Amino acid sequence: MRNNFIRLGILGTLIILCIWQTTILWLGDTSSHNFLGDTSSDVVTQPKEIWVNKSGLAYKIDGDNDQGRLGLLIELVSEMKKGQYKIASEDQYTYAQLLARQGFVYEYGLSLSLDEILGFTINKENSKKEMDKISEIFIDISESDSYRNYIYLINEKQKVTAKVTLEGRLELHNKTIKHYNDENKIEGVKTYQASLLNTNYSLFSNYSNAFLKNVFYPLDNQNLPIPYKELYIKPIITGKTEAEQINQLESYINVFFKNPLYKDYSITPDGIVFSDSLNLNIRYSNEGVLEFKKLITGDTIKLSAVEKMNKINNFIAESEAIPEQLKKGLYLKQIVEDEKSGETIYRFGYRYEDFEVLLTDHVKTELKTNEFLELAIKSNQIVRGSWLMLELEMINKDVASYKELTREVKGAINDTLQLCNISDLEADPLDYIECAYIIQSVESKIDFDWASLFEDEWYFP
Numbered sequence: 001m002r003n004n005f006i007r008l009g010i011l012g013t014l015i016i017l018c019i020w021q022t023t024i025l026w027l028g029d030t031s032s033h034n035f036l037g038d039t040s041s042d043v044v045t046q047p048k049e050i051w052v053n054k055s056g057l058a059y060k061i062d063g064d065n066d067q068g069r070l071g072l073l074i075e076l077v078s079e080m081k082k083g084q085y086k087i088a089s090e091d092q093y094t095y096a097q098l099l100a101r102q103g104f105v106y107e108y109g110l111s112l113s114l115d116e117i118l119g120f121t122i123n124k125e126n127s128k129k130e131m132d133k134i135s136e137i138f139i140d141i142s143e144s145d146s147y148r149n150y151i152y153l154i155n156e157k158q159k160v161t162a163k164v165t166l167e168g169r170l171e172l173h174n175k176t177i178k179h180y181n182d183e184n185k186i187e188g189v190k191t192y193q194a195s196l197l198n199t200n201y202s203l204f205s206n207y208s209n210a211f212l213k214n215v216f217y218p219l220d221n222q223n224l225p226i227p228y229k230e231l232y233i234k235p236i237i238t239g240k241t242e243a244e245q246i247n248q249l250e251s252y253i254n255v256f257f258k259n260p261l262y263k264d265y266s267i268t269p270d271g272i273v274f275s276d277s278l279n280l281n282i283r284y285s286n287e288g289v290l291e292f293k294k295l296i297t298g299d300t301i302k303l304s305a306v307e308k309m310n311k312i313n314n315f316i317a318e319s320e321a322i323p324e325q326l327k328k329g330l331y332l333k334q335i336v337e338d339e340k341s342g343e344t345i346y347r348f349g350y351r352y353e354d355f356e357v358l359l360t361d362h363v364k365t366e367l368k369t370n371e372f373l374e375l376a377i378k379s380n381q382i383v384r385g386s387w388l389m390l391e392l393e394m395i396n397k398d399v400a401s402y403k404e405l406t407r408e409v410k411g412a413i414n415d416t417l418q419l420c421n422i423s424d425l426e427a428d429p430l431d432y433i434e435c436a437y438i439i440q441s442v443e444s445k446i447d448f449d450w451a452s453l454f455e456d457e458w459y460f461p
Helices: 002-027 069-081 095-099 114-118 171-180 242-256 305-318 324-329 361-367 409-419
Strands: 049-054 057-060 085-089 102-112 134-140 149-154 160-166 192-194 216-218 226-229 231-235 264-268 271-275 280-285 289-294 330-338 343-352 355-359 373-378 381-388 390-394 402-405 432-439 447-454 457-459
Touching: 049 069, 049 171, 069 114, 069 171, 095 134, 095 149, 102 114, 102 171, 102 330, 114 134, 114 305, 226 432, 242 271, 242 280, 242 289, 305 343, 305 373, 305 381, 324 330, 324 343, 324 390, 355 361, 355 447, 402 447, 409 432, 409 447
Parallel strands: 355 432
Antiparallel strands: 049 057, 049 102, 057 192, 085 160, 102 134, 134 149, 149 160, 192 216, 226 402, 231 390, 264 271, 271 280, 280 289, 289 381, 330 343, 343 355, 343 373, 373 381, 432 447, 447 457
């Protein structure tokens, strides 16, 4: 009799587990639905570039594996989280003097607080206003020893504002420096030069106050052309019929819904719209942009700047709706506080391997978008977002097809001055110039050339 009860108990348990598993398969795993909700882990803010600086000559760190950018970022944040550091004002070194040393430059796409960059609130011994927002971090390896590293914070005016003494050795950073000190290992790797230390061009010798925000220029001349891959842009959703497109989209959009089986969809002249009964609306446009909007009511919880940043970073890292190729190249480019809507808007630029990818105004109008990815937070929720469901591919998939840019930076700057009709650089200085992929139209070959930033607009001379 006792054995029968045991058998019945086991059988009942198995039946319950089968029902539970079947429910998940048919109705979706609602317990894991946190795509638009809270996230539990913090993800560090990605810089635009990480440079290995060797006394004024530099190399870009590329890649998102443990030996590349991600490993360096994790090591820095992990050591800072231990809390064994001191922060003090810095006036011993200028920015140019730091660039003449050996170390790492973390270059960001906008000015952020150190808290927003690291993802947690740090203890500051000095509350100088200049420390609130920084655009670069310099990690000095030349002065590091077995038990400490020195980290310098630099603002957007390229002024060194603070020094962080980190009581701990950054092992991966030191190993990476050794790798780039081996001439055999960096043979063929593109070399850059510090803009403030570059005396070869004398670009602005007639203007005492004019300077660019470039950290580094390519070491370029007619004998050192800049190699780049030939690319084109194409949609990720390739279905020729609406049914095929919907089927492909479901692998991206189902994570939005608590119960994907109960979502509705409609075909409009502009694209495909998905919705549910919970005020969630998702739209895939004919041009290849995915958008979502979530209506919230009665939520007045306020998040700090660090909490908002963490929520945005986690959303991107965990989202199955954002294409992986896009995730790998994203960096934060702009934060906008919209007082009318109460939203904080985060806009992200995109880099393909070593180079910026820029959308012309014509393409932005065509796609009805501001950037490659945009997310908005209101109260404590991400309420809307949009991103490109487009990907870059090499023209020749079997063999990497490389071409070379031979035009030098000096010529590109002069062409920009003429294009923008700039006669007085001290009154109207250029902001930035770099080599970039330039998307002139969708589903076509992508151009590669110099691009200049002037008064918040990109120009392609």
